[in-house]
Amino acid sequence: MTDPAKGPEHILVWSKQRRTPRRQAPSVERIVRAAVVIADAEGLAALSMRRVAADLESGTASLYRYVESRDDLLDLMIDAVQGETAPPEPTGDWRADMTAVARRLRATLLRHPWLASELTGRPALGANSLRQQDTALTAAAALTADITLAAQAVDTVLSYVFGAVGRELAEEQARRRTGLTEEQWRESVGPYIREVIAGGAYPQFARRVAEADDAGPDERFEFGLECVLDGVEARVRRAPENRGP
Amino acid sequence: MTDPAKGPEHILVWSKQRRTPRRQAPSVERIVRAAVVIADAEGLAALSMRRVAADLESGTASLYRYVESRDDLLDLMIDAVQGETAPPEPTGDWRADMTAVARRLRATLLRHPWLASELTGRPALGANSLRQQDTALTAAAALTADITLAAQAVDTVLSYVFGAVGRELAEEQARRRTGLTEEQWRESVGPYIREVIAGGAYPQFARRVAEADDAGPDERFEFGLECVLDGVEARVRRAPENRGP
DNA sequence: CTCTTGTGGCTACGGTGTTCGCAAACGGAT
DNA sequence: ATCCGTTTGCGAACACCGTAGCCACAAGAG
DSSP states (O other): OOOGGGOSSOSOGGGOOOSSOOOOOOHHHHHHHHHHHHHHHHOGGGOOHHHHHHHHTSOTGGGGGTOSOHHHHHHHHHHHHHTSSOOOOOOSOHHHHHHHHHHHHHHHHHHSTTHHHHHTTSOOOSHHHHHHHHHHHHHHHTTOSOHHHHHHHHHHHHHHHHHHHHHHHHHHHHHHHHTOOHHHHHHHHHHHHHHHHHTSOOHHHHHHHHTOOOOOHHHHHHHHHHHHHHHHHHHHHHSGGGTOO | OOOGGGOSSOSOGGGOOOSSOOOOOOHHHHHHHHHHHHHHHHOGGGOOHHHHHHHTTSOTGGGGGTOSOHHHHHHHHHHHHHTSSOOOOOOSOHHHHHHHHHHHHHHHHHHSTTHHHHHTTSOOOSHHHHHHHHHHHHHHHTTOSOHHHHHHHHHHHHHHHHHHHHHHHHHHHHHHHHTOOHHHHHHHHHHHHHHHHHTSOOHHHHHHHHTOOOOOHHHHHHHHHHHHHHHHHHHHHHSGGGTOO
16 A cells, blocks of 8 residues: 655655755756866766756756757857857967967867867857957958958868867877776787788888877977968968959 | 467467578678768767668667677778778879878768767777878878978878868758758858847957858868968978988 | 587667656745 | 745656677588
């Protein structure tokens, strides 16, 4: 008769305490913040609605009062992290300003390893993403008054940053996923690489590995960035002749 | 004695027909091919082991005889699509060769919209990925004998390509996910954009949208690529002085 | 004909995102 | 002080996922 499977508040129905004393409201910001913390620390795979709810000490279904879906939450996370550092002050020196934008974007992408792969696949239209666009355009505007050209310059530079960090993250992510240290990773990949090289195909790749004088990630990024800025600047400076009346 | 819980083939045990007539073996290649088709057509989200098995008309669990896990399958897919077009013949003209590599990479990434976001997050160490690396290095070797410099040049160019296509895909992916046409998408985003611009922040972004003279994706890609190649070439040509004895 | 072996796949487990509908709490009007 | 409409939290359930264990069968060996 009495239902023993009901729960631990075993007897008197009317004596059950208020289920919860009206916890503090989750609110969109709190949810997004918690989700970002989880994703940063344990990767996107560990980010589940249940997990977020647990960290917030609220019920899972409650989250849906504030966020339409997991996908929605991801969009909010993306914009949130993009707004966590203020855009640099424009100095009027387009190259310095653009470099600052690029470095800031890189730092953001590295701080949140899930960001890059999630950004490939959804357009950044949130307020903070747009502010970043605007800041970059302001920098480029100092280089040329032609907004079309400036936009293309910005696109080119941001594309480079995006791709460079993506490749930079790839290796780190792989290590993180397997839980190995830098040392262990090298040791586990080494034999395979040696074997491939010994095969004789890929002679240039073999040379690269053998004479490996690879710089650290920072230097590599800066090298590429300088190249891109050089190229963009030269091309933009050359272009206006083609369109003046 | 008789086990009634055995199943619905209720009477004669020996009369049950062979459950399935021993379908043709899945084999790794067949599995990978099927998975790629699904991911291309319906996105990575639709790619489940059950779905692959259904398309192959085999049992789900059977796939695990050939593939260790879903993650493994993704790695195999990545390398498979990278090998589906042969690398271009090197001509000795580094710029032409590098352009060919870049265009080919872009084409591959566009043909398989899931590739870019999956590549951010795992290093490409498959045979076909390595061949691509090697081809690019061969092109760069025609520019400089310094393999370290060549490697950095390749990294820079590939980073740009990767990032540029990533941004290019973002919008398309968003549309695809919502199932809207180009037209509908523009209409659904338009009001929001107008609202943001009307807010007065983001003046440069507003200019860009207003004076929108944006070229098509192909032109944008080529513009950026030329910039990057210009910059890389100039910097590499200038560098060797710093390291000669 | 029997025995061994390899292989396909059913079943099940523990997780996921999401929905439904109820109960509790709140806020205003009476 | 009491009632009532609205908002809010959330337990339970659904459909689906990746994966492990085990069993039944086909094919080859003796």
